[in-house]
Amino acid sequence: MSNKRYPEEFKIEAVKQVTDRGYSIADVANRLDVTTHSLYAWVKKYGPDSAEYKAKSDEQLEIRRLKKELKRVTEERDILKKAVYFANQSD
Template identity: 60%
Template sequence: MAGERYNEEFKIAAVKQVTEHGYSIADVAQRLGITTKSLYNWRDRYGENAQAYHEKQSSHEELRKLKAELKRVTEERDILKEAAVFFAAESKKNTRS
């Protein structure tokens, strides 16, 4: 079943078997034919700690956006610096004539 995609309902039902019914992750994973790693990930995403998971994800997304914006602004600044140097040199050439 490698690479198979499961719908959200399936994932939530699998997590409920662990969180609400008390089955072990290894037992549920084996019965459903999924990896324990997948079930641990789903538990983080849909289980009791889902709020903390979503906050962490939104923090990562915000950080990614801020890094992209910083990169863009830094590139713009560098272009403007080069333009200022160019126009200053052109201005000096024109005043000497």
């Protein structure tokens, strides 16, 4: 039995095939040439009920919020730059 190491992205994608796409664990394990035991462990670690999944979801929400805020602040800055330009032109 070999102790293969798989990248985290590979594990997450395997879990998505089970949780999001509805494939059976045995089917996914067979196709990806991993043990069902490993896949069950990955589902437990990376699945929708895991703390790590919830933490990543929270991080994604924070990233979206920050991107919206950055867009708003950038627009405000651009408006102020134009206002300064026009104020200097009228002098």
